Amino acid sequence: MLCEVKCSGNQFDHQPFPQSGQLAPNMNLALNTLRKQVAGQDQHVVYCYITTSMKYRDGQFVQKGCGPNFQGGLMTLCTCKHRMRTSMNARDWKGKWVAGFTSVMEYQRKNFLIYLMQVSDAFKSHYDLWFSKSIPLATKRAKAARLDVFGDIYQPQNRSASPFKPKDYVKPVSNHVHAKCSKGWHKDIDYKAGHSDRPAALLVGDPERSFLWVHPKSRLSSDRANLPRNCKKYVLRELLNQLEEV
Numbered sequence: 001m002l003c004e005v006k007c008s009g010n011q012f013d014h015q016p017f018p019q020s021g022q023l024a025p026n027m028n029l030a031l032n033t034l035r036k037q038v039a040g041q042d043q044h045v046v047y048c049y050i051t052t053s054m055k056y057r058d059g060q061f062v063q064k065g066c067g068p069n070f071q072g073g074l075m076t077l078c079t080c081k082h083r084m085r086t087s088m089n090a091r092d093w094k095g096k097w098v099a100g101f102t103s104v105m106e107y108q109r110k111n112f113l114i115y116l117m118q119v120s121d122a123f124k125s126h127y128d129l130w131f132s133k134s135i136p137l138a139t140k141r142a143k144a145a146r147l148d149v150f151g152d153i154y155q156p157q158n159r160s161a162s163p164f165k166p167k168d169y170v171k172p173v174s175n176h177v178h179a180k181c182s183k184g185w186h187k188d189i190d191y192k193a194g195h196s197d198r199p200a201a202l203l204v205g206d207p208e209r210s211f212l213w214v215h216p217k218s219r220l221s222s223d224r225a226n227l228p229r230n231c232k233k234y235v236l237r238e239l240l241n242q243l244e245e246v
Contacts, residue, residue, distance in 0.1 A: 015063040015070065015150045017214050022073040022207035029211055031218045031245040034116075038209065041118065042237035046097035049081055049231045053177075054100065054114050056107040060214050061114055066177050068100060068115055069152040070212055072142030074135070075117045075205035078126070078152040079145075079178060079188045084231045086194025090201040093122035097236055098203060101220070101227055110219040111227050113243065115212045117205030125163035126154040126189060129202050145172035145185070153202075154189060164190040164199070218243045 018024050029037065053065025063070075067080030077085070077098060088096075097118050101111040123129040130140060130153060145151035154169045161168035166186040172178065178185040191200040220227065221244040234242075 013064075015066075017212070018070060018073075023070055023075065023210055023212060026208075026211045028213055028215060028217060031240075031243055034211060034218070035240050037211070038236060038240070041097075041209070042235070042240065044095060044097055044118070044236050046099050046116070046234050046236045046239050047084060047231055048099045048101060048227055048234060048239065049084060050103050050111070050227055051080070051100035051114055052103060053080070054102055054106070056102065056216070061102070061112075061216070063150070064177070066145070066150045066152040068117075069143050069150065070115070070210075071148070071150075072136075072139035074139050074143075074207055075115065075210040075212070076143060076152055076203065077117075077205075078129070078143075078202040080152075081231065082187060082191040082200040083194050085200035085203065086191065086196075086198045087231075088201065089198060090122040090124045093119045093201050093203055095119065098205075099239065107216060108219075110222075112216045112219045113213060115210070117203075117211065118209040119203050120206035120209075121204040123202040123204075124199050126169065126202065127156045127161060127163035129153060129204075130155055131159065135204065145176055145178070145188075146170045147173065149173055149176050151176065152188075154185070166190065216246060218245050220244075 055062045055064055067077050069076045099116045100114045121134055143151050143153040145154050157168050166189045172185050220242055
């Protein structure tokens with residue numbers, strides 16, 4: 001059993017996996033079931049990357065970071081893979097797929113699938129996401145960095161806040177995973193090193209097409225090259241055909 005350490009806004013030293021709600025029905029699917037679930041969407045592009053914050057402990061995965069975030073009934077990617085998220089304008093992310101894998105250094109020297117989601121909403125800034133009516137308030141609170149050490153949404157101080165000025169946001173809780181250095185979380189608000197100075201889009205998954213694995217279930221087959229740490233694009237069908245169940 002994983003050790004649970006009390007910390008501000010979260011009773012765990014990691015993100016707890018959903019036990020109920022919108023994401024629970026699509027957890028730990030067998031590979032053939034997954035293929036059936038995404039039928040009709042498998043010609044879409046999927047962006048694959050290594051989720052370095054996801055660890056393997058005592059027979060299951062443990063999310064020690066804030067992105068991806070699977071709290072509040074929605075999967076979000078708002079504080080990780082900044083450069084990848086600048087590769088398109090926010091509106092162009094809708095309908096794209098994102099997949100996160102473990103590093104080969106984490107377990108059995110293989111890339112294991114951790115999560116897969118189709119983007120249903122994407123926002124230009126944390127300001128736009130926070131004030132969006134399409135995201136329930138309860139979800140925003142569950143993901144709020146000011147309340148949870150693993151939160152991935154930053155709350156503006158008010159409606160007159162500047163979307164890309166960190167000083168106009170409520171600071172994250174003191175022991176937040178991106179607040180360990182004085183300005184570490186500022187990059188989440190205003191990322192400067194991306195493609196064509198585009199903001200890093202904040203990605204929200206369709207809950208019916210968001211899939212999450214607690215235990216090692218599917219991995220890239222042995223004859224495939226390791227995923228790069230940054231990002232690799234596939235057609236979704238191609239990726240699924242390169243997976244093997246364990």
